[in-house]
Amino acid sequence: MDLFDLIGPIMVGPSSSHTAGAVRIGLACRRILGEEVAEADITLYGSFAATGRGHGTDRAIIAGLMGMAPDDERVPDSYAEARRRGLLFSFAFGEMPQGHPNTARLVLRGVKGADADIEAVSVGGGRIEIRRIGDMALCFSAEQPTLIIRNEDKPGTVADVSRVLSEEKINIATFQVNRNSRGGTAVMVIECDTPLNDTLLARIRSLPGILRAVYINRE
Amino acid sequence: MALFYSVTQLEDFAARGGAPLWRQILLASAEESGVTPEQSLEKMNAALDAMLAADAAYDPSQRSHSGLVGGDADKLRRYFESGRSICGEFVGRVLCGAMRMGECNACMHRIVAAPTAGACGVLPAVLLPYAAEHGTPREELIAALYIAAGYGMVIASRASISGAEAGCQAEIGAASAMAAAALVYLHGGSAVQMSDALAIALKNMMGLVCDPVAGLVEVPCVKRNAAGAMNALCAAELALAGVRSRIPADEVIDAMRAVGALMSPLLKETGRGGVAASPTAQRFRSDYFGS
Ligand code: SF4
Numbered sequence: 134m135d136l137f138d139l140i141g142p143i144m145v146g147p148s149s150s151h152t153a154g155a156v157r158i159g160l161a162c163r164r165i166l167g168e169e170v171a172e173a174d175i176t177l178y179g180s181f182a183a184t185g186r187g188h189g190t191d192r193a194i195i196a197g198l199m200g201m202a203p204d205d206e207r208v209p210d211s212y213a214e215a216r217r218r219g220l221l222f223s224f225a226f227g228e229m230p231q232g233h234p235n236t237a238r239l240v241l242r243g244v245k246g247a248d249a250d251i252e253a254v255s256v257g258g259g260r261i262e263i264r265r266i267g268d269m270a271l272c273f274s275a276e277q278p279t280l281i282i283r284n285e286d287k288p289g290t291v292a293d294v295s296r297v298l299s300e301e302k303i304n305i306a307t308f309q310v311n312r313n314s315r316g317g318t319a320v321m322v323i324e325c326d327t328p329l330n331d332t333l334l335a336r337i338r339s340l341p342g343i344l345r346a347v348y349i350n351r352e
Numbered sequence: 353m354a355l356f357y358s359v360t361q362l363e364d365f366a367a368r369g370g371a372p373l374w375r376q377i378l379l380a381s382a383e384e385s386g387v388t389p390e391q392s393l394e395k396m397n398a399a400l401d402a403m404l405a406a407d408a409a410y411d412p413s414q415r416s417h418s419g420l421v422g423g424d425a426d427k428l429r430r431y432f433e434s435g436r437s438i439c440g441e442f443v444g445r446v447l448c449g450a451m452r453m454g455e456c457n458a459c460m461h462r463i464v465a466a467p468t469a470g471a472c473g474v475l476p477a478v479l480l481p482y483a484a485e486h487g488t489p490r491e492e493l494i495a496a497l498y499i500a501a502g503y504g505m506v507i508a509s510r511a512s513i514s515g516a517e518a519g520c521q522a523e524i525g526a527a528s529a530m531a532a533a534a535l536v537y538l539h540g541g542s543a544v545q546m547s548d549a550l551a552i553a554l555k556n557m558m559g560l561v562c563d564p565v566a567g568l569v570e571v572p573c574v575k576r577n578a579a580g581a582m583n584a585l586c587a588a589e590l591a592l593a594g595v596r597s598r599i600p601a602d603e604v605i606d607a608m609r610a611v612g613a614l615m616s617p618l619l620k621e622t623g624r625g626g627v628a629a630s631p632t633a634q635r636f637r638s639d640y641f642g643s
Contacts, residue, residue, distance in 0.1 A: 146457030
C-alpha cells in the first residue's frame with residue numbers, strides 16, 4: 134500500500150472501481166494488443182453490467198483503449214473521440230455467476246491485424262487484474278513491464294527463461310507459473326522492474342519449449 | 353504489513369522527535385515506495401493542485417448521468433450568502449465545499465480520491481476553508497495532507513477503506529477521521545490530540561452502511577461528504593479542547609473492522625439495503641435501468 138492510495142489517485146469520478154479501474158482495464162488491454170485498437174467488442178458482467186452505465190464504465194473502458202489515463206478529462210466524452218478516430222465498438226451484458234462482480238471481457242482487433250481476447254477485473258481502489266488472455270488463465274496487474282510465456286511443461290524451461298533475464302540484467306519483481314496439466318502446457322507470468330528490448334524477446338522466443346511469448350510494456 | 357499499522361506507532365514517531373511527524377511520514381513512505389522525498393512532495397503538490405482545480409471547476413448547471421445529483425452546492429451557497437443561516441460563514445464554506453466536490457465526482461469531473469472517490473469531498477471541504485480563514489501557507493497544507501494520508505494508512509491496514517468491504521464507515525468515516533487529524537495538526541495540536549480526533553470521528557461514524565441508490569455513487573454519497581466534513585470539525589474541536597477518547601484510536605479502528613465484518617452484504621455497496629432498498633429508490637432504479 135502506498136501513501137498515494139490514501140490521497141489519490143487523481144481521477145475522473147465517480148467510482149475508483151467502476152471508472153478509474155475501467156480506464157485502467159482499457160489501457161492494459163490496449164497494451165496487451167500491442168497496437169492501436171480498430172475494433173472492440175466488450176461484454177460487462179456483474180456489477181459492471183448492473184451499474185456500469187451510471188458510473189461511466191463503458192466510456193471509461195473506451196477511453197483507456199484509446200490510451201487515455203484515469204485522470205484524463207476527455208474520459209466522459211470518449212465516445213465522441215472514438216467516432217472521430219474511427220474506433221468501432223460494441224457493448225453487451227452477460228452473466229458470470231462464479232466470476233468477480235466487476236468483470237469485463239474485451240475482444241479486440243488492432244489496426245495492423247493483431248487480435249486479443251482478454252478478461253479483466255477491477256478489484257477495488259482503481260486496481261485491476263488481467264485474468265485471462267486467449268485460453269491462458271493467469272493473474273497480473275499490468276502495472277509493470279510483463280512477459281507472458283506459454284511453454285511446454287518440461288523441466289528446465291523456467292530456469293532457461295530466468296537465466297536469459299538475469300544475463301540481460303533484468304530484475305524480476307514477481308514470477309508466477311501456472312500449468313494446465315502435468316506434462317501439458319504451462320504459463321509463466323513475469324513482472325519486471327525495467328522494460329525488455331526486442332533482442333531479449335527474440336532470445337526468449339527461441340528457447341526450446343517456448344510456444345508463445347506476449348510482452349506488455351508500460352504505456 | 354503496511355508501513356503504518358497503528359496510531360500508537362505514529363505517536364511514537366512524533367515523541368522521538370527529530371523531524372516533525374508529517375515529515376517522518378513523508379520520508380518513511382518515500383523510502384518504502386522507492387521514490388525520493390522530492391518526488392513524493394511533487395506528487396502531493398499535484399494532488400493539492402487537483403483538489404483546488406476541482407473545487408474551482410464546479411459548474412452549478414451540471415447534472416449526473418442519472419439526473420439525481422447536481423446544483424445543490426449552489427443552492428447552499430446562495431443560502432449561506434443570504435446571511436440567514438444557522439451556523440454562519442465558515443461552516444457554510446465547509447458544507448458548500450463538500451457538496452461541490454461530491455457533485456463534481458458524480459458528474460465525472462476530475463477529483464482526488466481521499467481515500468476513495470465517493471468520499472473525495474471531505475478533506476478539501478475542511479482544509480481549504482481552514483487555510484483561507486487562517487492564512488495557512490501552502491507548505492502547511494501539504495504537511496496536513498501527509499498527516500491525513502499517514503493516519504489513513506493505519507485505518508486501511510487495520511480495517512478497510514472500502515465500502516464494499518466494511519460499509520460507508522470505511523469511506524466517509526475514514527475520510528472524516530483523516531480530516532479530523534489533519535485539522536488538529538493545522539491548529540497546532542499534538543500527536544495524541546490527532547489520535548483522539550481520529551478516534552472520536554470514527555466512533556461517531558461507526559456502523560454507517562454503504563447503501564448507494566441504484567448502486568450509483570450519488571445518493572446518499574454526496575450529502576454524506578457534508579456530514580463527514582462537519583463530523584471532522586466536531587472531532588477536531590473536541591480533541592483540541594483536551595477531550596480524550598475513552599477508547600484508544602487503534603481499538604476504535606479494530607472495532608470498526610469488526611463492525612464491517614458483521615455487516616450484511618446488503619449494506620456493503622450492493623445497492624440492496626439501507627436507503628437503496630426504499631420504495632422510492634427501487635422505483636428510481638427500475639425507471640433508470642429500464643429506460
Ligand atoms: S454510501 Fe457507499 S458508495 Fe456512497 S460514499 Fe458511502 S461508501 Fe461510498
